Amino acid sequence: MSTIADNILQVSSRIHAATRAANRAENSVRLLAVSKTKPAQDLREAYAAGLHDFGENYLQEALGKQVELADLPLIWHFIGPIQSNKTRAIAEHFDWVHSVDRLKIAQRLSEQRPADLPPLNICIQVNVSGEASKSGCSPADLPALANAICALPRLKLRGLMAIPEPTEDRAAQDAAFATVQSLQASLNLPLDTLSMGMSHDLESAIAQGATWVRIGTALFGARDYGQS
């Protein structure tokens, strides 16, 4: 068995254990494979081992892999910071965007989403770590942004995404993810998605209601940014 296939089994068993511990339904948490900096061959192996959803942070790198993997029915998620000049390609080449944090970006994605594709699935990235994080909408700005996105015709707002400040302290992890869950609840919108939890904190995220966990290192190994 390949290392990646073996890693998928290990991550899946962590997800199942956390889901069971939280008394949540068996298939309520989905695994998003974060493949930034990794070669197309790694995604091909992960697909062969049963994964379909891949998350990428860098547009040019992602577009290259999409061409290389065009023979596979993959679902592509954009999860990195978004500059305005990248919105057209993102609207054309992705199924989900997890990292929308301002209205201007959402408006451009809606205008640029091709008419022959379904509405683009959107998560608003919310900043629950205050000054420790540069990206994400502030909790104070969240309700207005969420309502404005709901009014955009070519987007479908699915929920929230967060990247809390990294910590090994389980209580601090729980507190941050619980904040995301309660912000989502306070919106009073029909949302079904909480994109939160990475390799080191997926158990806490699942306990607090995550529906997508975004996992890179635990599936594909450490990233080497020097080569990319």
Ligand SMILES: *Cc1c(COP(=O)(O)O)cnc(C)c1O
């Ligand atoms: C890189 C990245 C991940 C994956 O992180 P790991 O710690 O490698 O699991 C998840 N989400 C986002 C937004 C990322 O940029």
